[in-house]
Amino acid sequence: SQQGEEDPQALSIQEGENATMNCSYKTSINNLQWYRQNSGRGLVHLILIRSNEREKHSGRLRVTLDTSKKSSSLLITASRAADTASYFCATDTGRRALTFGSGTRLQVQP
Amino acid sequence: DGGITQSPKYLFRKEGQNVTLSCEQNLNHDAMYWYRQDPGQGLRLIYYSQIVNDFQKGDIAEGYSVSREKKESFPLTVTSAQKNPTAFYLCASSTSTSGVAGETQYFGPGTRLLVL
Numbered sequence: 001s002q003q004g005e006e007d008p009q010a011l012s013i014q015e016g017e018n019a020t021m022n023c024s025y026k027t028s029i030n031n032l033q034w035y036r037q038n039s040g041r042g043l044v045h046l047i048l049i050r051s052n053e054r055e056k057h058s059g060r061l062r063v064t065l066d067t068s069k070k071s072s073s074l075l076i077t078a079s080r081a082a083d084t085a086s087y088f089c090a091t092d093t094g095r096r097a098l099t100f101g102s103g104t105r106l107q108v109q110p
Numbered sequence: 111d112g113g114i115t116q117s118p119k120y121l122f123r124k125e126g127q128n129v130t131l132s133c134e135q136n137l138n139h140d141a142m143y144w145y146r147q148d149p150g151q152g153l154r155l156i157y158y159s160q161i162v163n164d165f166q167k168g169d170i171a172e173g174y175s176v177s178r179e180k181k182e183s184f185p186l187t188v189t190s191a192q193k194n195p196t197a198f199y200l201c202a203s204s205t206s207t208s209g210v211a212g213e214t215q216y217f218g219p220g221t222r223l224l225v226l
Binding site for chain 1: 141143145150151152153155158166168198200202213214215216217218219220222
């Protein structure tokens with residue numbers, strides 16, 4: 001079963017709006033990472049948040065982590081059409097490779 | 111240019127045939143990974159390697175085989191035992207498999223495997 005599950009599965013917004021995606025996981029983690037995938041391409045790392053951090057920013061991205069609820073959220077502010085992609089959370093439990101969730105497909109309408 | 115490359119971009123497999131997907135990295139990373147992605151789905155780990163001449167099964171290793179004879183190369187063979195091989199295959203690398211410091215993975219562009 002998946003360690004991380006994203007919610008919603010799909011999200012459609014207008015350009016300029018904010019997009020929020022959530023990720024829930026099951027076991028304790030060392031860190032949680034967010035990746036982006038354009039259609040038919042490889043994944044690109046966006047941001048990493050460690051288990052002892054609660055919030056992190058990178059440009060228009062804001063990630064939060066609540067280890068008591070085993071959940072994380074990714075906020076993209078002032079979205080652009082170029083942000084259209086699938087977004088995946090991945091958890092590092094310290095045991096082996098990252099475990100990826102099933103992703104949120106974001107569509108930003110121009 | 112540093113990066114991770116996969117070839118070919120598209121690969122066609124006939125019934126009963128073994129095919130090999132190439133993955134090369136020049137990032138000097140110790141760890142390499144193979145994932146399978148089905149349409150609209152997340153990534154599932156097939157095999158991973160922490161160091162040369164060593165590799166471990168992931169969640170869906172049946173019907174696949176790998177080798178790690180060189181640090182920069184981690185080819186994946188899809189054998190005839192894999193009955194449903196049609197998928198998008200992604201290779202990735204990182205400095206190590208995991209740790210408190212956190213390791214990000216760098217992905218190749220992927221290979222799409224189709225069955226004739």
